[in-house]
Amino acid sequence: MATKASRAAARLMISPAVLLLLGWMIVPLALTLYFSFLRYNLITPGAHPFVGWENYYWFVTDPSFKVAMVNTLQLVGGVLLITVVGGVIFALLLDLPMFGQGIIRIMVIAPFFVMPTVSALVWKNMLMNPVNGIFGQIAKAFGFQPIDFMGQIPLLSIILIVSWQWLPFATLILFTAMQSLDREQLEAAEMDGARWPSRFIYIVLPHLSRAITVVILIQTIFLLSVFAEILVTTNGGPGTASTNLTYLIYVSSLLQFDVGMGSAGGVIAIILANIVAIFLMRMIGKNLDA
Amino acid sequence: MARAVSTKTKVINTAIVGTLGFLVFFPILWIAILSFKTEENAIRAPLEVLFGSGWTFESYFTVQARSDYFKHFSNSVIISVGSTFFGLLIAVPAAWAMAFVPAKRTKDLLMWMLSTKMLPPVGVLVPIYLIFRDLGILDTRSGLVFVLMMMNLPIIIWMLYTYFKEIPGEILEAARMDGATLREEILYVLTPMAVPGIASTVLLNIILAWNEAFWTLNLTAARAAPLTQFIASYSSPEGLFYAKLSAASVMAIAPILILGWFSQKQLVRGLTFGAVK
Numbered sequence: 001m002a003t004k005a006s007r008a009a010a011r012l013m014i015s016p017a018v019l020l021l022l023g024w025m026i027v028p029l030a031l032t033l034y035f036s037f038l039r040y041n042l043i044t045p046g047a048h049p050f051v052g053w054e055n056y057y058w059f060v061t062d063p064s065f066k067v068a069m070v071n072t073l074q075l076v077g078g079v080l081l082i083t084v085v086g087g088v089i090f091a092l093l094l095d096l097p098m099f100g101q102g103i104i105r106i107m108v109i110a111p112f113f114v115m116p117t118v119s120a121l122v123w124k125n126m127l128m129n130p131v132n133g134i135f136g137q138i139a140k141a142f143g144f145q146p147i148d149f150m151g152q153i154p155l156l157s158i159i160l161i162v163s164w165q166w167l168p169f170a171t172l173i174l175f176t177a178m179q180s181l182d183r184e185q186l187e188a189a190e191m192d193g194a195r196w197p198s199r200f201i202y203i204v205l206p207h208l209s210r211a212i213t214v215v216i217l218i219q220t221i222f223l224l225s226v227f228a229e230i231l232v233t234t235n236g237g238p239g240t241a242s243t244n245l246t247y248l249i250y251v252s253s254l255l256q257f258d259v260g261m262g263s264a265g266g267v268i269a270i271i272l273a274n275i276v277a278i279f280l281m282r283m284i285g286k287n288l289d290a
Numbered sequence: 291m292a293r294a295v296s297t298k299t300k301v302i303n304t305a306i307v308g309t310l311g312f313l314v315f316f317p318i319l320w321i322a323i324l325s326f327k328t329e330e331n332a333i334r335a336p337l338e339v340l341f342g343s344g345w346t347f348e349s350y351f352t353v354q355a356r357s358d359y360f361k362h363f364s365n366s367v368i369i370s371v372g373s374t375f376f377g378l379l380i381a382v383p384a385a386w387a388m389a390f391v392p393a394k395r396t397k398d399l400l401m402w403m404l405s406t407k408m409l410p411p412v413g414v415l416v417p418i419y420l421i422f423r424d425l426g427i428l429d430t431r432s433g434l435v436f437v438l439m440m441m442n443l444p445i446i447i448w449m450l451y452t453y454f455k456e457i458p459g460e461i462l463e464a465a466r467m468d469g470a471t472l473r474e475e476i477l478y479v480l481t482p483m484a485v486p487g488i489a490s491t492v493l494l495n496i497i498l499a500w501n502e503a504f505w506t507l508n509l510t511a512a513r514a515a516p517l518t519q520f521i522a523s524y525s526s527p528e529g530l531f532y533a534k535l536s537a538a539s540v541m542a543i544a545p546i547l548i549l550g551w552f553s554q555k556q557l558v559r560g561l562t563f564g565a566v567k
Contacts (some may be wrong), residue, residue, distance in 0.1 A: 009472070010391035013383035017447060018399070020380060024440045025406045031417035093310065097295040098303040106551055107315035113550035114318065115501040117521040118539045122321055125535060132333040132532065134320070141335075167314065169561065176558045214562050225410050228503035228518065232525040246412045253416045254508065262416045270413035277408035285401055 029270075035263035042257035055264035059252075064240045068248040071155055075244055076223045078159040079166060080216055086163070087170025087215065088208065092200075094171070095178050105175075112168035116228040123161045124150060124233045154234045154242035161229055166222075170215045177211035178204075217280035224273055245269055318543075325349055325536035332532040349537035356534070359541055362520035368431050369506070369516050370499035373438035374446075374492055380439075381446040382488070386480075388447075389454035390462065400451065407444040411504045422509060431514045434506060438499045445498070446491055449560045453487025490556035493549055500546045517542040 036055055040048040059065055094105055111119065128149035130136045136146030149157040181204065189199050227246045230236055236243035236251065243251070249269060253262025323339065324332045331344030353359055388396045418437065419428075427433035457480065465479045503518045510519050521542050524535045550557075 006391050006472070007393070010387035010393070013387040014399070017380050017384035017403070017443065020440065021403055021406050021443060024443075025409065028414035028417040028421075029409070031420075032414055035416055090310070093303075093307045096303045096307065097300050098307055099300055100304060100308070104304075104308050104311040105554075107311040109551075109554060110315055110318055110547060112557075113497060113501070113547045114543050115518050115521065115546070116503040117507075117518045117525075118543055119317070121521060121525060121535060122317055122539055125532065126320055126324065127317060134336055137335050164314070164317070169557075172554065173558055173562060218562060221408055221410075225412060225504065227412070228507055228522070231507065232522050246410070249412045249415065250508070254419065259416050259420070266410075266413040266416060269410045273408055273410040273413070277405065280408070281401060281405060284404065285397075 032263045032266045032270075035259050036267050038260050040259040042259060048260075051260070055260040056268075059261055059264045059268070064243060064248060067240045068243045068245050071240075071242065072224065072244040072246075074155060075159055075162070075226060076220055078156070079163045079223055080219060082159070082163040083166045083170040083219065084212060084215060086167050087174045088212070090167070090171040091174035091178050091208070092204070094175050108171055109168040111164050112166075112172075114165065116165065117232050119165050120158075120161055120229040120232045123157075123164070128157055150234055151238065154238065158226075158229055158233060158242055161233070162223065162226055165229075166219055169219065173215050174208055174211050177208050181207050213283065214280075217276060217283065220276045221273060221280065224269070224276070245272070318547075321536040321539050323536075324532055325540045327533050329530035329533045332536070333530065349533040350541070353534055353538045353541065357520060357523060357538070359520070359538070362515055362517050363541070363545075365431060365514055366500055366516035366518075369434045369438060369514075370496045372431070372435040373442065373499050374495040376435065377439045377443050377446045377495060378488070378492065381443060381450055385447050385450035385454055386476075389451055389457075390459070390480075400448065403444045403447055407441075411441070415508060418505075419508065428509060429511045429514050434509060434514060434516070437505045437509065438502055441502070441505070442495050442498055445560055446495055449491040449494065449556075450484075450487060452559065453491070454484060456487075457483050490553060491560070493553040494556050494560040497546055497550055497553065 037050055037052060038048040039051045039054070090108055094101065094108070098104070114122075125133065127133050127135055128147075130146040130148045133146075133149075135149070139146040147153065186199060186203055189203060194202070225246050226244060227250065230242055230244065230247045231250075234242045236247045240248075245265070246269065249262050249265035252258045252265060326345050326347065326349075327339060328344040328346050328348065331339065331342055334342060388400065422428045422433055425433075461479060461483075462475060465475050470479065500516075501518070506516050506518045507522060510516070521538060524531065524538060
């Protein structure tokens with residue numbers, strides 16, 4: 001088996017990856033942390049004095065921070081709710097005997113491969129535009145007043161767009177998990193007289209629970225960082241109505257050039273993501289043992 | 291199957307699930323249709339769009355002339371293929387070593403690598419932006435190749451690791467018994483068996499890099515802008531633009547949509563880090 005020589009070779013083969021990832025993690029992280037304690041704005045020249053927790057204080061007490069936090073939670077929660085429920089439904093439906101299952105599956109999965117800027121702009125203009133969008137035209141055809149999606153319900157609109165993008169991911173994973181369901185168990189339950197709802201609650205759902213957890217954790221990591229969809233549709237507005245934490249940090253760092261403030265926000269975002277990451281890592285770690 | 295399913299049930303299922311699937315797919319189909327209409331016809335009521343006149347290829351040419359699709363397309367190709375290629379160069383040996391010469395710490399190392407992926411990009415936006423500015427690599431393709439390579443490196447390593455793990459170790463021992471050197475072992479025994487795993491890793495990572503829309507939007511302006519940025523330029527349009535936006539969108543997503551359909555299975559594996567198989 002592994003000799004001393006092959007161990008040395010292995011270490012040599014791993015080291016570039018380790019060094020790069022270590023640098024990629026530590027250097028920017030240390031800088032973010034360092035900047036977050038400085039008064040540092042790219043527009044005002046001169047020294048960058050150390051100001052302690054000042055940036056954190058101003059970032060957190062700014063009214064837009066609270067709004068952004070609530071929006072972030074609503075965005076993540078809303079998308080999770082839609083995609084997990086929708087994903088379970090689609091996974092069950094795709095599992096039924098039917099013709100052309102491959103083609104239908106491809107149609108459901110397609111949105112995942114659409115880049116965020118495209119899906120956001122297409123939904124904003126072709127579907128949600130109150131004058132020319134399809135939703136508006138359908139509403140008019142039935143005699144209703146079209147909704148101004150981006151003006152009246154900006155956050156909900158973004159939730160819908162992002163859900164459309166992530167529904168395929170949830171569906172694909174839950175559908176994959178469905179494949180390993182023990183069909184005989186289901187049939188036995190059916191023969192014993194268990195109706196569909198109880199078969200679903202007591203057999204299917206417990207079987208899917210692990211996959212659902214994985215979907216929730218992975219999506220949360222990505223959903224905390226939703227950015228492009230907001231940038232090209234509402235720019236975080238009207239006002240701050242659709243600003244999430246990621247977008248707020250972008251505004252203070254790259255639009256207001258406030259390095260210190262943006263960094264303080266960045267540290268907060270990192271802490272938030274890490275809370276979720278810990279749970280995800282535990283689950284994956286367990287799987288690695290098995 | 292223990293039970294025969296009647297054709298009637300199958301037809302009903304197909305109709306219901308097919309309709310729902312079609313609704314999910316509809317926005318993509320719709321832009322494909324609009325992209326072949328004139329601007330005046332693209333904003334008509336849906337049924338008029340479908341059955342009315344005004345079919346043309348014009349928008350595709352306009353988009354190319356107005357915002358140089360091919361420049362952005364080649365940027366996207368270079369960035370996604372480049373970041374995947376360099377990622378592989380670093381990841382293949384690492385995943386290899388961890389799969390075939392596992393040490394006590396291999397598992398911790400893997401978990402740590404994965405944890406770097408959990409770092410939200412916005413948390414390091416400021417330092418990366420400033421470092422790029424000071425090095426003069428803002429808005430360059432090489433800068434983006436590097437960032438996206440680092441972003442996806444943990445996924446590449448993980449995917450390769452899970453694939454390599456499935457190659458039985460006995461084959462390696464047999465090769466060694468027959469007197470193969472380490473180099474021969476890697477080149478003639480392992481590589482052919484690893485090709486499918488590497489191929490699906492490549493596919494998934496090209497897709498991820500192609501659609502990446504945080505760093506590509508924040509670190510590029512004009513010269514190195516890939517298709518994500520190219521489409522974002524249509525967010526503040528002048529005049530009628532539905533047909534043009536549709537044509538631009540179709541051109542931006544078509545290449546990756548096709549690649550994506552081939553890699554459905556790998557997608558699950560790659561994106562869940564092996565937690566769901």
